[in-house]
Amino acid sequence: MATIPLMVMAIFELVYLWYNGPYEVRSDLREHGEILAAAIAENSEYGLTSGNMKDLERTVRSLVAADKWIYRIDVVDSGRKPRLSIQAKDGRQAGGGRFDARVFRRTLPVDDFGSDELPHFSGEDRERVETTEVIGEVHVLLSEEPAIAKQKRRLLLQMLLLVFAVPLSVWVATLLGKALHRPMNTAIRALRDVRGGDYSVQLDVDDGGEMGELLDAINDMSRSLDEAKRNLEGKVLARTRDLEASRNEALKADAEKRRLIQKVDSAVEDERKSIAVEIHDELNATLLGARYSSRRILDMASALPASYETAVIKESAETIDRISAQLYTSARKIVRRLRPEVLDMLGLEGAVEEMLQTYESAPGAPSFTFNHAGDFSQVEGALAIAAYRLIQECVSNVVKHAQAKDVVVMAKVRISEDARMLRLGVIDDGIGFEPDGVQEGIGLIGMKERVYAFGGTLRIKTGQGAGTHIEIELPLNTDTSTKD
Amino acid sequence: MSSSTKDPSRSRRWWLTRAAGAALWMVAQSGVVQAAPRDRRELVIAVSDDGESTRKVVADLRRRFPRAQVGDAMSPATRKALVIAVGPAALRAVMAENIEGPVISVFTSSQVYHSILESAGARRPPSTAVYAEPAPAAQLRLVNLLFKRPVRTTVVLGGRTAFLEPSLQRAAAATKIPLTVEKYELDDSVSRILSRSVESPAILAIPDSLVYNSDNLRTVLLTTYRNGQAVIGFSAALVRAGALATTYSEVEEINAQLEELVSDYESTGRLPEPQFPKYFRTLINEDVARSLNLVVDETARHFANSPDKR
Numbered sequence: 078m079a080t081i082p083l084m085v086m087a088i089f090e091l092v093y094l095w096y097n098g099p100y101e102v103r104s105d106l107r108e109h110g111e112i113l114a115a116a117i118a119e120n121s122e123y124g125l126t127s128g129n130m131k132d133l134e135r136t137v138r139s140l141v142a143a144d145k146w147i148y149r150i151d152v153v154d155s156g157r158k159p160r161l162s163i164q165a166k167d168g169r170q171a172g173g174g175r176f177d178a179r180v181f182r183r184t185l186p187v188d189d190f191g192s193d194e195l196p197h198f199s200g201e202d203r204e205r206v207e208t209t210e211v212i213g214e215v216h217v218l219l220s221e222e223p224a225i226a227k228q229k230r231r232l233l234l235q236m237l238l239l240v241f242a243v244p245l246s247v248w249v250a251t252l253l254g255k256a257l258h259r260p261m262n263t264a265i266r267a268l269r270d271v272r273g274g275d276y277s278v279q280l281d282v283d284d285g286g287e288m289g290e291l292l293d294a295i296n297d298m299s300r301s302l303d304e305a306k307r308n309l310e311g312k313v314l315a316r317t318r319d320l321e322a323s324r325n326e327a328l329k330a331d332a333e334k335r336r337l338i339q340k341v342d343s344a345v346e347d348e349r350k351s352i353a354v355e356i357h358d359e360l361n362a363t364l365l366g367a368r369y370s371s372r373r374i375l376d377m378a379s380a381l382p383a384s385y386e387t388a389v390i391k392e393s394a395e396t397i398d399r400i401s402a403q404l405y406t407s408a409r410k411i412v413r414r415l416r417p418e419v420l421d422m423l424g425l426e427g428a429v430e431e432m433l434q435t436y437e438s439a440p441g442a443p444s445f446t447f448n449h450a451g452d453f454s455q456v457e458g459a460l461a462i463a464a465y466r467l468i469q470e471c472v473s474n475v476v477k478h479a480q481a482k483d484v485v486v487m488a489k490v491r492i493s494e495d496a497r498m499l500r501l502g503v504i505d506d507g508i509g510f511e512p513d514g515v516q517e518g519i520g521l522i523g524m525k526e527r528v529y530a531f532g533g534t535l536r537i538k539t540g541q542g543a544g545t546h547i548e549i550e551l552p553l554n555t556d557t558s559t560k561d
Numbered sequence: 562m563s564s565s566t567k568d569p570s571r572s573r574r575w576w577l578t579r580a581a582g583a584a585l586w587m588v589a590q591s592g593v594v595q596a597a598p599r600d601r602r603e604l605v606i607a608v609s610d611d612g613e614s615t616r617k618v619v620a621d622l623r624r625r626f627p628r629a630q631v632g633d634a635m636s637p638a639t640r641k642a643l644v645i646a647v648g649p650a651a652l653r654a655v656m657a658e659n660i661e662g663p664v665i666s667v668f669t670s671s672q673v674y675h676s677i678l679e680s681a682g683a684r685r686p687p688s689t690a691v692y693a694e695p696a697p698a699a700q701l702r703l704v705n706l707l708f709k710r711p712v713r714t715t716v717v718l719g720g721r722t723a724f725l726e727p728s729l730q731r732a733a734a735a736t737k738i739p740l741t742v743e744k745y746e747l748d749d750s751v752s753r754i755l756s757r758s759v760e761s762p763a764i765l766a767i768p769d770s771l772v773y774n775s776d777n778l779r780t781v782l783l784t785t786y787r788n789g790q791a792v793i794g795f796s797a798a799l800v801r802a803g804a805l806a807t808t809y810s811e812v813e814e815i816n817a818q819l820e821e822l823v824s825d826y827e828s829t830g831r832l833p834e835p836q837f838p839k840y841f842r843t844l845i846n847e848d849v850a851r852s853l854n855l856v857v858d859e860t861a862r863h864f865a866n867s868p869d870k871r
Contacts, residue, residue: 126780127752132787185778187798190694191770193677196648196668197693198614199796199809199838210776 080247087243094235101231102224103174109146109224110176114217118178121152125213126182130161137163146223148173151216152180160213165220173219180213260288267295276303338530339459346416346462353416356408364405371397425461426453426488429468433486436472443481443505445472451490455553456499463527464488464501464551470520471503471547479507479545490553497553504546509539524549602662603642604629604823609650614812618647618668621816626823643826644686645819649673656681656688663832666690667819670768672721674835689832691818694768694795695808696837697725698732699866701740703808703843704763704793706861707850711737714793715761717754719745719771745772752777752784759788766804768795778802791853797844805853806845808864814840817868840868 117137124133133152141147141163148171152161186205190197267278278299282292375394381387413419413435420428426449433445456464468486475484487502528535533551606622606629608615619631622645629645641662646652652666656677664686666674671692678685697716704714714733718726726742733740741761743754751772755764764785766773773781782803785792794804818839826832842865850857 123780123783126777127756127784128750129752129756129784182776183779184775185782185799185802187775187778187802188796189770189774189778190670190768190795191672191774193649193653193673195610195612195650196615196618197670197673197768198668198812199693199695199807200811201614201796201798205775205798208775 080250083243083246083250087239090239091236094232098228098232102221102228105224105227106146106173106219106221107176110174110217110219111178113140113144113147113150113219114176114178114215117150117152117217118180118213118215121180121213121215122182125152125154125160125180134161134163137161141165145169146173146219147217148220149216149218151218152213153216154213155211157214169220170222171218172221173224174221176217176219178215178217179211180215181209182212184208184210257288260284260292264291264295267292267299271295271299271302276300276306335530335532338526342463342527342530343459346459349415353412353418356415357412360408361405361412364401364408368398368401368405371395371401420461420465424453425456425464428465429486429488432465432469433472436476439476442476443479443484443507446483446485447488448485449488451488451499452492453488453490455490455492455497460499460531460551460553463531464499464549467524467527467549468501468503470524474520475503475505475507475545479505479509481505481507481544492553499551499553501549501551502547504544506544509541509543509545511541512537512539602827604645605642606631606645606647607651607655608632608647609654610648615647618812618816621813622647622819625816625820643823645823649677653677653680656685660686662686663826664688665819665822665832666835667815668693670694671725671835671837672769675724676721687832689822690835691815691822692835692837693815694837695810695841696839697729697765697767698735698837699808699841700765700793701729701732701736701738703806703861703864704738704765704791705736706864707791707806707845707855707857708762709858711739712763713739713741713761714763714765715741715743715755715758716765716767717743717745717751717769717772718767719769721771722767722769725767745769747771752780755781755784755788755790759790761790763791763793765793766795766799786849786852789853791849791855800844800846803849804846805849805855806843806861808841808843810838810841814838814842814868840866842867 117140120136121133124130130152137150137152141150142165145165147165148169149162149164151159153159184207186207188197188201188205263280267280270278276299279296280292282289282296284292371394375391375398378387378390378394419431423431426447429449430447433447436442437445468488472484472486475481484503484505487500487504489500491498491500525535528549528551531551533549536548537545538548539545604626606619606626608619608631622629623631626645640660642660643662644655644660644664646655646664646666647668649669652664652669652674655664666688667690669677669690669692671690671694674690674692678688701714705711716729718729723744729740729742741758743758745751745754758764766781778799779802782792786803791805792799792803794800794807796807797809800807815838818836822833822836843862845857845862847857
């Protein structure tokens, strides 16, 4: 590759030499002819002025004999009258062109004492103006042959030089190319290593000059990149440590938050349980006692003779019995809602089924379908209560807002190698709602917090007129689920 | 603004007019010239230009002739005043005036002096001259000093200088120089004449514009150089241009001779014949001398006649 410019240059040089030849010939002829004409014109002043042409003729004849370029030299006076014509006698041919030069007569700038105007001073030393006058012309006719011969010799010499110079240049260029090839390859390999991430590259620099500077620059670059990489790695490591610490802090805070929610839920459940026990043990017993007493009054009044007073007593006793019965029923409902003891007896699936039957028995309630699968014995404690409350909240919302006709409630326990999960679902065909257009209520927030406390997920699919599908996944046997 | 700083020719006219006016006024005021021993006339210096050389001449003449008035040559002068005409133009102008007083021409060559007298006709005032060119006798003596022996010398005389032949022959005889006088004809060529005189080692150039002029002086010098002939020129400028040597006179030397001439005239009342410069010095072109294989000695270099020797 390195030799291509040389070859191109050589070709152009040859073309230039070949096509420039005629111009060189003309240039040589012109230069030669003009110099000759000017020199002979300078020497012709005396001959033309004095009429003594012998000296000039001798000079010109010698010139024609000595200079093979000259074909003929003519000297004419100012009237174009030939005064001298010398032609070469050795058979030269014309054709080299004609070159002319005028012959001047220059006046001597001295006073000839012939003026009848200004004073004459024999001691005067000031310069007078020199004037010139054309008194003749010199024509130099050249022969073309010597110029062509000279050009041929010049062309031959230049071609010979090219013949030697081009191979020599190619050889030198090849040597230089080889000398450059090794360090260039080394440099390229090093750059590839650097590009591949190996910044430990260090090249041996044993050359001076530009190549040495290049290798030095690669070494410097490699060192700089290595140092920059180490700095960057150190920064990343420090940042990673910071992030891990932050993450741990966040996880710790998250766990504490979950524990706090669970603790609150647990406290709420405990309080509910306590209230339920109070109602069950105290209020219900009292109501049963009041009902028993009212029935005794009724029995005793029935045994008495009929009178207005007995009739009033019987009616009052019956009213007290009826009210007590109603209060007892209400208290039992309250106890059930406060403390689903049915969970302890029937498990989650039984409690949910009982809860659905209760809702379905209400006037205008939708039709509930309950699907459950899996081993619900895994679901117990706080997790069971949370699952029950979540379904309870969903169903309550459906009854209160959805205007649904059919509601499907699902509860499935899925145990596999990957996960142990309780999946809950409540699907209704109600009016649905716009998830983005409805401000979250206390109920939904409470559901999310409850799910979050157990590390589960809650997804809601709904839309205007599209019903509502709530899907909840709660992991089994987590630390939080087994605590209580 | 003065126009004198703008136009040199106007300045010159202004200067000449003022000078002539002053001279004529003083001439008119002086009335009758005070009686001299013999013929002490009014003295007028007539000039026709204000070139540097002319101003130098006039300044020196003022010093020598304090009573002289400087006037424009074209201005009418007192009829009987002694007029010193500086240069050919002044001489011609004075000759054209209707005056009676004698006229002394200086710084005019002999050929031009005689030409102007011929043009002035018979009614011209009496005149004499100190010619501008060197004296042929001194030039021939210089030839002897340069060659250290009498050598044949050729002189070419044209129509304007033919009158010099007798004096040349006398001077040649006095210096024992074999003199060849070549007559220049109208259709002749000075180069051809000189080529005929190759046996003469020396050529004495007498200023005659028919023979020697600025057109052919270069050729003359080349011809004589090729012939190996020494040219005794007629001015320092010609020697610097390639002639071998010449005697020449500075302004002060011509004026000194003029002063003597005026003094003689005033004492004798007679106007002498025109004369060549009496006081002179010598200039030699050493390069030309070497080319001619001449060994120039100090005697030749210091060949001179100074007015201080009086």
